[in-house]
Each structure stands twice: as C-alpha cells, then as structure tokens.
Amino acid sequence: MTLTQVVIILAGLFFGYRLVSHLLSPGTGEQDRSSRRPSDGQDGRGDANGHWRDYGPAWSDAPPPAPPAAWYQVLGVAESASLGDIERAYRQQISQYHPDKVARLGEDLRQLAERRSREINAAYDIACRLRRG
Known part of the structure; x- marks a missing residue:
C-alpha cells in the first residue's frame, strides 16, 4: 500500500x-x-459585550413536563375495553419495553424503556382495579 x-x-x-x-x-x-445567541446577552449566559458563553441549558430551555396520560391511552385501548383486551394490550406493550429486551442497548434507551415500562405497569394496575373493583 x-x-x-x-x-x-x-x-x-x-x-x-x-x-x-x-x-x-x-x-x-x-x-x-x-442561532440561539441573544443579541444583548441579558439571559445570564452572555456578557455585556455580546460574547456568548454556553454554560449548559438554561432552565427556560427545558420543555415543560408532559401531562400524565390516561391509562387507556398508555395501553392503546378504548376506555371501555374489556379486561381481556386490556391484558392483551398490556402484554404486547410490555414485551416491547421489557428490561431483558433492552439490556444490551445504550443507557438512554434503557432509561426510556424503564420509564415506559413503569408507565405501562401503572396503567395496567389502574385498569385492573377499575375493571375488577
């Protein structure tokens, strides 16, 4: 070569x-x-001369938290779904986000799957309590 x-x-x-x-x-x-640079430097991340200093995201840059979804939206079923339909939807949803399935993926995806599986489990618990009790 x-x-x-x-x-x-x-x-x-x-x-x-x-x-x-x-x-x-x-x-x-x-x-x-x-493109995010302020013209006057008055947001606490730039100085009076207009020099930009990025110290990380400002609190105002963070998106607002999403409102909690209803249990039937999380499971992807109708609000009037039967217990059998709820169980099928739960098993299908949880199989996608189960910790064993995402164990070899990156840390961000594992955290996302963990959060999503917690949401799915909570929605399933609420649905079961409503249907059985």
Whole structure:
C-alpha cells in the first residue's frame, strides 16, 4: 500500500466520522449555537459585550413536563375495553419495553424503556382495579 493510499483512507475515515457524528447529534454545531445567541446577552449566559458563553441549558430551555396520560391511552385501548383486551394490550406493550429486551442497548434507551415500562405497569394496575373493583 502506498503512502497516497494510506493518506486517502485516513482522510476518508476522518471526514466520514465527522459527517456521521454531525448527523447523529444535531443541535451541537456552531450554526445551531449561533442561532440561539441573544443579541444583548441579558439571559445570564452572555456578557455585556455580546460574547456568548454556553454554560449548559438554561432552565427556560427545558420543555415543560408532559401531562400524565390516561391509562387507556398508555395501553392503546378504548376506555371501555374489556379486561381481556386490556391484558392483551398490556402484554404486547410490555414485551416491547421489557428490561431483558433492552439490556444490551445504550443507557438512554434503557432509561426510556424503564420509564415506559413503569408507565405501562401503572396503567395496567389502574385498569385492573377499575375493571375488577
């Protein structure tokens, strides 16, 4: 292998890595940061001269918490569904988010699956109490 081929391969790997990392993590580029830049620097993250200092997300950048969904929306059934329909929907939903199925995935996906399985279990408990009691 010649030196030219090695340089071309390394350049291709470098630019490929940069492209993939940019596509997989949008919102971290300089273009996105400059579009959020305040003009007067009065939000506590910029100084009086307009220099931008990003110390992480401000509290105002966080999305508002979502309202809790009703049990039938979480399970994906009608509010008047029978106990059999509720059980089928529960088993189908929980099989997608079971901790054993997502054990080998990334930490973010495991946390999402854990939160979603807690929501599904809580919705199933509420539905069973309503139907049986």
